[in-house]
Structure formats: structure tokens, C-alpha cells
Amino acid sequence: MGFATVRAALAGFVADATRGGRRAGRLQDVHYLIAQLSDTHVGGPHFENGHRLSLAVDAINAMTVQPDLVLVTGDLTHEGSAEQWSEFSDRMNGLRSAWQAIAGNHDRSIAELAGHRTLDAGSLRLVLLDSSRDEFTADDAAWLDSALSECGDRATLIAIHHPPFETGIWWMDCLGLAGRELFETVVRRHTQVVKVLSGHVHRPIQTQWGSCSLWVCPSTAVAIALDLDPQHDPAESAEPPAFSLHAFTGSTFVSYVVPVGAEAERSSIGARAPEFVAEMRALQQQRRRRGPAT
Numbered sequence: 369m370g371f372a373t374v375r376a377a378l379a380g381f382v383a384d385a386t387r388g389g390r391r392a393g394r395l396q397d398v399h400y401l402i403a404q405l406s407d408t409h410v411g412g413p414h415f416e417n418g419h420r421l422s423l424a425v426d427a428i429n430a431m432t433v434q435p436d437l438v439l440v441t442g443d444l445t446h447e448g449s450a451e452q453w454s455e456f457s458d459r460m461n462g463l464r465s466a467w468q469a470i471a472g473n474h475d476r477s478i479a480e481l482a483g484h485r486t487l488d489a490g491s492l493r494l495v496l497l498d499s500s501r502d503e504f505t506a507d508d509a510a511w512l513d514s515a516l517s518e519c520g521d522r523a524t525l526i527a528i529h530h531p532p533f534e535t536g537i538w539w540m541d542c543l544g545l546a547g548r549e550l551f552e553t554v555v556r557r558h559t560q561v562v563k564v565l566s567g568h569v570h571r572p573i574q575t576q577w578g579s580c581s582l583w584v585c586p587s588t589a590v591a592i593a594l595d596l597d598p599q600h601d602p603a604e605s606a607e608p609p610a611f612s613l614h615a616f617t618g619s620t621f622v623s624y625v626v627p628v629g630a631e632a633e634r635s636s637i638g639a640r641a642p643e644f645v646a647e648m649r650a651l652q653q654q655r656r657r658r659g660p661a662t
């Protein structure tokens with residue numbers, strides 16, 4: 369599966385993401401499409417958090433091709449109260465697609481989210497971990513090792529709220545996952561794990577362990593400033609709500625960050641430069657005639 373083929377397959381929903389109205393279907397050559405939301409912090413001090421979650425819900429609903437699953441990687445609520453969990457669920461139930469969620473450190477008291485579990489997702493196996501206690505223990509490692517052994521060689525995706533690696537943002541690393549080395553040891557033992565999705569840091573970050581990529585999703589609520597200087601105080605930055613898209617191609621993922629809301633409003637290049645668009649369409653036709661790159 370070449371990237372050009374995936375990009376062509378995704379072009380439909382990128383182009384039509386804000387229009388909606390067309391019948392949802394499957395993307396050609398994309399086996400499974402996941403929209404990842406994270407750190408929605410409903411009820412938190414940024415009082416528009418609920419509204420910002422709904423902006424992401426609306427953007428996902430408007431996609432021409434709907435995701436097979438919307439996965440939320442923790443800190444769904446700010447304080448884990450029944451009211452905040454209810455508001456989060458109500459807003460998420462407005463999605464056209466099915467959704468699943470794991471707990472973050474702010475969701476410890478939500479009983480419905482407690483514990484680890486596995487799911488089938490098309491040809492993928494999903495392993496959803498509960499790291500809401502900020503640690504990955506020997507018991508967690510034994511459970512994960514057993515769950516991954518049961519997956520055999522089936523491509524597997526793990527979701528865990530805390531990134532299991534140092535991000536370089538010093539104060540978020542101080543609030544990181546205890547036992548992350550143990551997590552890495554287990555995951556590296558199972559080479560069918562193609563991706564680890566997490567949140568917690570409110571900023572898109574990517575790294576790699578061998579053939580396994582690790583992804584941190586931006587927050588819909590508030591962004592943590594990207595600042596690698598340990599002398600600087602903790603800071604947030606004014607950015608639009610954003611979510612991630614992960615297109616599984618059968619062997620790997622192509623992943624995207626999708627900002628939403630007024631600050632991310634689309635504007636057509638064709639309206640101001642129609643000749644450029646005509647040129648692009650001609651190139652597109654040439655590429656189609658040539659077929660996918662090998």
C-alpha cells in the first residue's frame with residue numbers, strides 16, 4: 369500500500385469535511401479509520417470545554433466518510449463527577465459513529481471506565497488500558513503481556529492515556545507514567561503492535577520504537593505550549609481544538625492532526641486561483657493514468 373493511494377483515498381473526506389450531506393461509505397484501501405479525541409476535560413476551568421468537544425463531534429459528523437470508531441484517550445472530564453461524565457456522554461452520543469473511551473488521571477472516579485479491555489476493530493485488535501492511577505505496575509504488565517500474546521500476529525493498536533515515553537516538556541514529564549519502562553519492555557516483545565495512542569500532554573507528539581509508532585493526540589480543550597526549555601514555567605498556548613485521524617492500511621497507519629472550529633475554517637483555493645486548481649486536476653488525471661507508485 370503506497371502512501372499516494374492512501375492520500376487519494378482520504379482526499380474525499382478532507383475535501384468534503386465541512387460540507388457533509390453525502391452518503392457515508394468506506395475509504396478505498398483504508399482498512400479501518402479511527403478518529404481519536406483526547407483530553408476533552410468537560411467541566412474544567414476552561415468553561416468552553418464542552419462546546420469545544422462538540423465542535424470536534426460536529427467536524428467528525430460532517431466527514432464524507434465516517435470513521436469506523438471514535439476513540440477518546442482519557443481526561444474526558446475535569447473532575448470525574450457524575451455531572452461531567454453525563455455531559456461528556458451526552459455530547460459524544462451526538463456522533464454518527466460508534467465511540468469508545470479510556471480513563472485519564474482526571475477520570476479516576478468514573479466506574480464505567482475502570483480496568484483494561486480488548487476489542488476487535490476490523491482486522492485490528494485494540495487493547496485499551498486504564499492508566500488513571502498514573503502508573504503501569506507489574507500486574508498491568510502481566511495482563512498486557514497475556515493480552516498481546518493472545519493477539520498472535522494480528523496487527524494491534526494500544527490506547528493508554530499517558531504517553532509511555534519522555535516528551536521533553538519537563539513539567540508534563542513530571543506528571544508522566546510511573547513504570548513506563550516496563551510498558552516499553554512488554555510492547556517491544558510483541559512486534560505485531562503497530563501503534564500506541566495516548567493523550568495527557570495536550571499536544572501532538574510522535575516517536576518510534578522499532579516498527580511501532582507512538583502518537584500523542586492534541587486536546588480539544590486547551591493546548592500545552594511546546595517548550596523544551598526546562599528553565600521556563602509551565603505554559604499553555606491559544607490553539608484551536610483538534611483531534612487525530614488514523615487510517616489503517618493493513619500494515620501501518622497514516623495519521624493526521626485535524627484542527628476544528630472558526631480558527632480552522634476552510635477556504636477554497638479555487639475561489640482565488642482557479643487556474644492553479646485546473647493545473648492540479650490535470651496532474652491528478654496523469655497520476656491516475658500512470659497508476660499507483662511502486
Ligand SMILES: [Fe+2]
Pocket residue numbers: 407409442443472568569570
Ligand atoms: Fe488532560
Ligand SMILES: [Fe+2]
Pocket residue numbers: 442443472473474529567568569
Ligand atoms: Fe491527563
